[in-house]
Amino acid sequence: MKYSLLFPKTLKKAPSGAESINQQLLVRAGFIHQEMAGVYTYLPLGWRVLDKISDIVREEMDKIGGQEMLMPVLHPKANWAKTGRLKSFDVLYKLEDVVLGPSHEEIIYPLLSEYVKSYKDLPLCLYQIQMKFRNEPRAKAGLLRGREFLMKDLYSFHVSDEDRDAYYEKVRAVYIKIFKKIGLDVLKTKAGGGTFSDLSEEFQVMTPSGEDTIFVCEKCSSVINKELVQDKKCLECGGGLQEKRAIEVGNIFPLKRSYAEVFNLYFTDKNGEKKIVSAGCYGLGISRCMGAIVEVFHDGQGIIWPESVAPFQIHLVGLDLEDKKVMDEAEKIYKLLQVEDPERSRRTEGIEVLYDDRSDVSAGVKFADADLIGIPFRVVVSKKTQDKLEVKKRSEKETKFVSLKELIKMIELSD
Ligand code: ATP
Ligand code: MG
DSSP, rough: BTTSSSSSSSOOOTTTTTTTTHHHHHTTTSSEEEEEETTEEHHHHHHHHHHHHHHHHHHHHHHHEEEEEOOOEEEEEHHHHHTTTHHHHHEEEOOEEEEEEESSSSHHHHHHHHHHBBBGOOOOOEEEEEEEEEEOTTTSSSSGGGEEEEEEEEEEESSHHHHHHHHHHHHHHHHHHHHHHHHOOOEEEESSSSOOOOEEEEEEOOOOOOSSSEEEEEETTTTEGGGGTTTTTTTTTTBBBEEEEEEEEEEEEEOEEEEHHHHHHHHOTSSOEEEEEEOEEEEEHHHHHHHHHHHEEETTEOOOTTTTTTOSEEEEESSSSTEEEEEHHHHHHHHHHTTOOOTTTHHHTTTEEEEEOOSSOHHHHHHHHHHHHHHHHEESSSTTTTSSSHHEEEEEEEEEOHHHHHHHHHHOOOO
């Protein structure tokens, strides 16, 4: 992508009212645009990041038997009346005869009750990646708390609680893997309430800007949610607890039997007996993860994207472009990096490049923009570089002069 063509360009200053780091940096760098509190447009750069996170999530969901589908945003109000959540779900958007989906139990249960009849129809693991709607009163933390936000929600249905619990363990392991892949270190906490099961966990990213309070044991490093803390003592070992701030990026829990009762989700087992379906729900905040990544990975100059979710792998900066020789060289490198060459590893085949080809701005402006946007490798072609490339990792200070081949090797080996 040529930067001269990219919509939109960076902003010098964050708009007034942007309080959180993720909002300030994402807006300034041209990833998102705020329409109103908690509602954003994902601009081309931002959409690429969301897509990368979604793809990583998809790949892992598919590996544990998840089947992707897409349920509607508009839900029949009657379904929400049936579960009682029309009244109890405090952030629900209600219209005349529909509600805007904040979660999809009220759709998926009646849906499955039409198809699931026998034990042979189970287990079923269905998921979607979709915009959710919640009328959050405090939508001020950029992508961390949207009123419209992208979530992956997986629902699993089983012949017994044992089977569901075994699947739950698989999801837990996969969640840890997903967060690691997108660069986030997560802590697991027993979710607040914990009313109907031991199996109910939140995945938290510890960072000062988090809205959640968690407690970490000084002795055994157990992590406990605010709701479960008594006398500031660890539930596992009695050690002292330290209060920390964190962002909840995921939440997994078994679903109450009452949903199956209300929507008549039963099956006939091997012996011909009628049984109730056991289910679990596994949420992961895709857009919140994007915000959390920025909260964790930034410096005074801008964002520092982990390679797995960066909108592009290389930010190619062309300097002295009035010199035709340099211009030709920069164009050549831009093309060569993007070549789909099966000789290269999967990672370096057809590298994604953002090429700053502008001829009307200074080197200083181009470098500042590269730092703000935060692509993992900055590669300069200029009069000075001749037949080499000047490479700098966004996360490091030093620059190196390398050949194209060496650059490709660097990308292959980096993490
Ligand atoms: P919170 O306690 O932060 O309001 P929640 O517990 O109500 O969140 P869940 O219903 O568990 O959220 O939703 C699953 C996941 O969706 C959360 O773990 C979080 O990552 C994400 N999420 C929830 N609400 C929002 C929001 N308003 N904006 C962005 N992401 C959200
Ligand atoms: Mg939650």
